Amino acid sequence: MPNVAGMTPDLASALLDLIEGAPGPAKSELAGITISDRPFTASDVVIGQQIFLGERRLANGGPACASCHTLGTIGGLGGGRLGPDLTQVFDRLGGRKGLGAWLSAPPTQTMQSVFRNHALQPEEILPLLAVIDDASNRGRPADSSSVAKFVLFGFGGMLVGLALLQLAWRGRFRSVRRTMVRAQVRGE
Ligand code: HEC
Known part of the structure; x- marks a missing residue:
């Protein structure tokens, strides 16, 4: 080791403390996630x-992606609309590596606040990458028809509900009114 002019054991140990205490990259950047290749x-x-739709629960208890996102391959009424459609996100966020790292520590506001304390596990990220990749290969971004379907289903459901209520309450309502009318006619 070269002799440094003016170096004393105390100064050396103070310098080492300084180096150790220096702010390095944030822990999340270092916590190298290992997602299988x-x-x-x-x-x-x-x-x-299944994970996307919430049929399979996330190990750390995060909410299902479909409550806020949709994917061109999930069909039905699609997923939620709070977050962006993820059909084309695979390549845009850097493919397997980039999107994998993104999901292990989401940098954006909503995603971060939702998953900060419910981090996705590597064994969950891998299948999520697979389904998002699959969607980018063969899915088309969900169009507005799923919104139209949602409204129609809602409206249809309301009509069916009203019809059932009408059916269930018809007898009772009429008979009460009939008795009241009869009472009126008899002048009671
Ligand atoms: C509570 C609602 C919510 C849930 C649940 C949610 N997200 Fe998000 N996500 C968002 C919002 C909102 C954004 C837009 C960026 C932001 O504000 O964080 C987003 C952004 C993203 C993006 C970046 C999209 C882009 O176009 O850049 C990805 C990828 C993503 N989410 C994946 C997921 C995955 C995978 C899950 C399930 C494990 C999930 N999200 C669950 C709300 C949610």
Whole structure:
């Protein structure tokens, strides 16, 4: 080790303390997540879809992606509209590596506040990447028809509900009114 002019043991140890205490990269940047590199399988896609839809619970208790996001491949009424449609997000956020890192520590406001204390696990991120990749290959962004379907379903449901109420209450309502009318006629 070279002799440094003016270096004393005390100064050296003070310098070492300074280096140790220096702010480094945030922990989340260092916490190298290890998501397997193996090719996605069909079952990854299936599991990813179950996680996305909330049919399979997240280990740390995060909410299902579909409550805020939709994917072109999930069909039905699609998912939520609070977050962006994720059909085309795979390549835009850097493919497997980029999106994998993104999901392990989401940098955006809503995602961060939702998942900060419910971090996704590598075994969950892999199938999610698989289902999002699959959607980017064969899905089309959900169009507004799913919104129209939602409104129609809601309206239809309301009509069915009203019809059922009418059916259930018809007898009782009429008979009460009939008795009242009879009472009126008899002048009671
Ligand atoms: C509570 C609602 C909510 C839930 C649940 C949610 N997200 Fe998000 N997500 C958002 C919002 C809102 C944004 C837009 C950026 C922001 O504000 O964080 C977003 C952004 C994203 C983006 C970036 C999209 C882009 O176009 O840049 C990805 C990827 C993403 N979410 C993936 C997921 C995955 C995967 C899940 C499930 C594990 C999930 N999100 C669950 C609300 C949610």
